[in-house]
Amino acid sequence: MKELSKVMTNMEVSSVRKLSKYADAAKAAGKKVYHLNIGQPDLPAPLEYYERIREFNEPIVEYMPSQGLPELLKAMEDFYRGHGFSFRAENIAVTTGGSEAVLMTLLALTNPGDEFIVFEPYYSNYNTYFTISGATPVPVRTSVTNGFHIDREALEAQITHRTKGIWVTNPGNPTGTVLTAEELRMIADVAKQNDLYIVSDEVYREIVFDGRQITSFGFLEDIHDRLVIIDSVSKRFSACGARIGTIVCKNKELFNIIFKLCQGRLSVSTVEQHGALGLYEAGYRVINQVRDEFEKRRNVVYDALRQVPGVECNKPEGAFYMMCKLPVEDATEFLIWMLEEFDVDGETVMAAPGEGFYATKGLGKDEIRLAFTLECSLLEKAVSILAKGLEEYNKVRGVV
Numbered sequence: 001m002k003e004l005s006k007v008m009t010n011m012e013v014s015s016v017r018k019l020s021k022y023a024d025a026a027k028a029a030g031k032k033v034y035h036l037n038i039g040q041p042d043l044p045a046p047l048e049y050y051e052r053i054r055e056f057n058e059p060i061v062e063y064m065p066s067q068g069l070p071e072l073l074k075a076m077e078d079f080y081r082g083h084g085f086s087f088r089a090e091n092i093a094v095t096t097g098g099s100e101a102v103l104m105t106l107l108a109l110t111n112p113g114d115e116f117i118v119f120e121p122y123y124s125n126y127n128t129y130f131t132i133s134g135a136t137p138v139p140v141r142t143s144v145t146n147g148f149h150i151d152r153e154a155l156e157a158q159i160t161h162r163t164k165g166i167w168v169t170n171p172g173n174p175t176g177t178v179l180t181a182e183e184l185r186m187i188a189d190v191a192k193q194n195d196l197y198i199v200s201d202e203v204y205r206e207i208v209f210d211g212r213q214i215t216s217f218g219f220l221e222d223i224h225d226r227l228v229i230i231d232s233v234s235k236r237f238s239a240c241g242a243r244i245g246t247i248v249c250k251n252k253e254l255f256n257i258i259f260k261l262c263q264g265r266l267s268v269s270t271v272e273q274h275g276a277l278g279l280y281e282a283g284y285r286v287i288n289q290v291r292d293e294f295e296k297r298r299n300v301v302y303d304a305l306r307q308v309p310g311v312e313c314n315k316p317e318g319a320f321y322m323m324c325k326l327p328v329e330d331a332t333e334f335l336i337w338m339l340e341e342f343d344v345d346g347e348t349v350m351a352a353p354g355e356g357f358y359a360t361k362g363l364g365k366d367e368i369r370l371a372f373t374l375e376c377s378l379l380e381k382a383v384s385i386l387a388k389g390l391e392e393y394n395k396v397r398g399v400v
């Protein structure tokens with residue numbers, strides 16, 4: 001047989017799912033596994049979503065226009081207007097989740113040799129799309145010591161003639177960091193000075209804690225010609241499986257390329273786009289519930305982790321993730337041990353290995369990403385199991 005794609009063969013698997021086989025084996029052996037590894041919220045989708053789907057009663061399930069169902073584009077425009085953004089339906093394309101929005105944006109921007117600045121640790125699935133598009137991610141390091149915020153000098157140091165754009169995830173996955181308005185202004189200025197695009201993944205935009213105002217490049221009109229916003233209903237409306245995302249872009253030339261990509265894949269699911277109308281109708285009623293629930297969970301998980309000896313983590317400012325430094329040398333090995341060899345009364349915990357969120361080899365080896373997508377009582381239980389696991393693991397290895 002002829003050789004398969006080298007590029008795809010060598011592509012790394014998602015670090016979030018890397019340990020799945022160990023979790024499956026643990027479950028097959030009768031263990032209960034608390035999943036802190038995946039950003040799948042357990043909150044119900046709003047009733048309006050199901051109502052809109054039930055109402056869908058067309059005799060023919062037609063393709064929708066490639067840019068998106070016009071009523072949905074209008075609902076998205078209204079949503080952005082509510083934030084004070086000046087985006088119009090003509091600047092918006094509906095995509096199959098934020099994931100397709102990421103892919104299309106990279107395909108539309110990238111020529112061979114192009115580099116994108118990314119702030120590491122970053123959402124590891126971007127690597128799939130960097131690989132497909134041929135773009136090279138160039139990491140700028142952020143760290144737990146300053147809450148994963150961005151340093152201008154570190155950013156500017158990585159810009160070369162090959163840099164095409166700056167990739168921002170705000171609020172951050174895996175860090176939960178919400179960039180300040182000043183940080184966004186700084187990034188915008190750097191982008192202008194160096195003639196770079198800004199891609200801002202804002203799928204968690206409204207999930208911000210402690211009374212914070214949302215921050216977004218949507219507020220910075222002077223860079224709208226070089227801006228793409230990636231968006232999604234998945235997190236804020238707790239509807240990951242709806243697979244409805246958004247590309248927002250006022251640059252007409254760039255938008256035309258994105259539109260061609262949309263035409264190439266014909267249409268996003270007709271039924272799901274009708275369902276998404278219900279999500280936007282539910283609007284802030286649901287978003288506020290989602291945000292408040294994750295803030296409660298953030299408090300529980302952060303307070304519990306602070307009591308665990310040797311664990312170091314930032315207090316997430318938004319989204320529903322955090323990076324934790326563990327008192328172990330190799331967090332992946334520890335997580336596998338938790339699944340294979342450890343339990344408390346038949347229960348154990350799974351998290352995502354931190355190193356998969358870094359592009360720089362060797363970084364994040366002693367870190368894990370936790371997603372607080374379980375209810376508070378389960379989170380407390382999970383952290384206590386993790387704490388016992390760490391104690392036992394280090395005892396077995398003679399670390400004390």
Ligand SMILES: Cc1ncc(COP(=O)(O)O)c(C=O)c1O
Pocket residue numbers: 039096097098099100123169173201203231232233234240243244245
């Ligand atoms: C930062 C970020 N961007 C994009 C996505 C993709 O989301 P979806 O394809 O469900 O819209 C995710 C999913 O976890 C994410 O965390």
